[in-house]
Amino acid sequence: MKRFDKPILVTRPYLPDLEEVKKGCDEIWENQWLTNNGPMLKKFQKALSEYLCVPETNMALFNNGTLALELGYYAMGLSGGDVITTPFTFVATSHALKRIGATPIFADIDPETLCLDPAKAEKLITPRTKAIVPVHVYGNACDVDGFERLGEKYGVKIIYDAAHAFGVKPLVVCGDMSMYSFHPTKLFHSCEGGLLVFKDETVQEKLFELRNFAIRSEMECVDVGSNAKMNELQALMGLECLKKIDCLLDYRQKIYMAYKEVFDGCDSVKLIDKSCNKAYVPVLLKDFVARERVYTELQEKCNVFSRRYFYPLLTDFAPYVYGQRCCPIAEDLASRVLALPTYYGLPIEDVKSIAENVLEIVG
Numbered sequence: 001m002k003r004f005d006k007p008i009l010v011t012r013p014y015l016p017d018l019e020e021v022k023k024g025c026d027e028i029w030e031n032q033w034l035t036n037n038g039p040m041l042k043k044f045q046k047a048l049s050e051y052l053c054v055p056e057t058n059m060a061l062f063n064n065g066t067l068a069l070e071l072g073y074y075a076m077g078l079s080g081g082d083v084i085t086t087p088f089t090f091v092a093t094s095h096a097l098k099r100i101g102a103t104p105i106f107a108d109i110d111p112e113t114l115c116l117d118p119a120k121a122e123k124l125i126t127p128r129t130k131a132i133v134p135v136h137v138y139g140n141a142c143d144v145d146g147f148e149r150l151g152e153k154y155g156v157k158i159i160y161d162a163a164h165a166f167g168v169k170p171l172v173v174c175g176d177m178s179m180y181s182f183h184p185t186k187l188f189h190s191c192e193g194g195l196l197v198f199k200d201e202t203v204q205e206k207l208f209e210l211r212n213f214a215i216r217s218e219m220e221c222v223d224v225g226s227n228a229k230m231n232e233l234q235a236l237m238g239l240e241c242l243k244k245i246d247c248l249l250d251y252r253q254k255i256y257m258a259y260k261e262v263f264d265g266c267d268s269v270k271l272i273d274k275s276c277n278k279a280y281v282p283v284l285l286k287d288f289v290a291r292e293r294v295y296t297e298l299q300e301k302c303n304v305f306s307r308r309y310f311y312p313l314l315t316d317f318a319p320y321v322y323g324q325r326c327c328p329i330a331e332d333l334a335s336r337v338l339a340l341p342t343y344y345g346l347p348i349e350d351v352k353s354i355a356e357n358v359l360e361i362v363g
C-alpha cells in the first residue's frame with residue numbers, strides 16, 4: 001500500500017497566478033475602494049453574467065454562500081413557513097432556513113442521484129409549505145422537471161442549493177432561485193463568496209438592500225438586513241479563478257476518469273457516477289463498517305484524508321433531530337459514502353495510488 005510523504009487532503013484551494021492577482025491589487029489600491037459595490041465587484045458580476053449566460057439583473061453576489069441562502073430565502077418570503085428539503089447536505093442549507101424563522105421538513109433522497117426525490121417531497125406538501133429546497137449534491141443534477149411540476153401544481157417556490165454545481169450551465173436557470181457557494185473547497189471560488197441567480201429580476205433590489213443592512217438611503221433603513229457584501233479582494237480572486245474555469249473543470253474530469261478506471265467493475269467500491277461537473281468523487285462502500293475502515297486506514301496507513309460527506313445526516317444534529325428516521329435511503333447512503341481527494345493539480349498517478357489503496361483496504 002502506498003503511503004504518501006505529505007498528507008493528501010480531500011481538497012485544496014486553487015490559487016491563481018500571483019502576478020495577475022498583484023496587478024488586480026494595484027487596481028484596487030488605485031481605486032481606493034475595498035467594499036460596498038465597488039468596481040472590481042461590478043467587473044466580477046459582468047464576467048459571471050457572460051460565463052453563465054444570465055443577465056446581470058438576475059444575479060446578486062454575497063460574501064458567502066450561507067448568507068446568500070439566508071437572504072435569498074428571506075427575500076422569497078419563506079419566513080414563518082415550512083420548507084421541504086433534504087437531510088443529505090451540508091448544514092448551511094437548513095441553518096439558513098432556521099435563521100429566518102422557516103421550518104425545514106425533511107424528505108428522502110433518490111438513491112441514484114442522492115438528491116431530494118420530488119415524489120417523496122410531494123407527499124409532505126401541506127398548506128404551510130412555502131417552498132422546496134433541493135440540493136444538487138456533489139454536482140449531481142436534481143430532477144428539475146419533477147420539481148418544476150411541483151412548483152406549478154402547488155404554487156410553492158423552488159429554490160436550489162447549487163453550492164456544488166458551478167459550471168453546470170443547464171442548471172443555472174431552473175427553479176425560482178439558485179445559490180452557488182464560492183468557498184475555497186469548491187471547484188470555483190472567490191476566497192469566500194456566494195451567488196444568487198433568480199428568475200424574477202424585481203428581487204434584485206431587495207437582495208441588494210438586504211446584503212447592506214437594508215439601508216436604502218442615508219435616511220432610510222427599510223428592513224432587518226445583514227452585512228453580506230462581497231468585498232473587492234474577493235471579487236478579484238473570483239475574476240482570476242474564472243479565467244481558469246475550463247482548466248479547473250477539465251482537470252476534475254481527468255481525476256474522475258482515473259478513479260473510474262481503477263474502480264470499474266468492482267462490487268465493493270461503487271463510484272457515484274452522476275456528477276455533471278465532477279466537483280467531488282463520492283464512492284459507496286458495502287456497509288458502515290467498510291466505510292469506517294477505509295476512512296481510518298487511508299489516514300493512518302496512507303496519509304490520505306478523505307471525508308465522510310454527508311455524514312452524519314442533518315437529522316442527526318441537535319437542531320434537526322425531530323426529522324430522525326424519516327429518510328431511510330439517506331440514512332443508509334450516509335453510512336456508506338466517502339468523498340475521495342480531488343483538486344486541481346493532484347497528480348493523476350497519486351489518484352491511481354489512492355484508488356488502489358482503497359481497493360486493497362476493502363480486500
Ligand SMILES: Cc1ncc(COP(=O)(O)O)c(C=O)c1O
Nearest residue numbers: 064065066090092163181182183
Ligand atoms: C450544500 C452546501 N450548501 C451551502 C454551503 C455554504 O456555503 P458557504 O461555505 O459559501 O457559506 C455549502 C458549503 O460550504 C454547501 O456544501
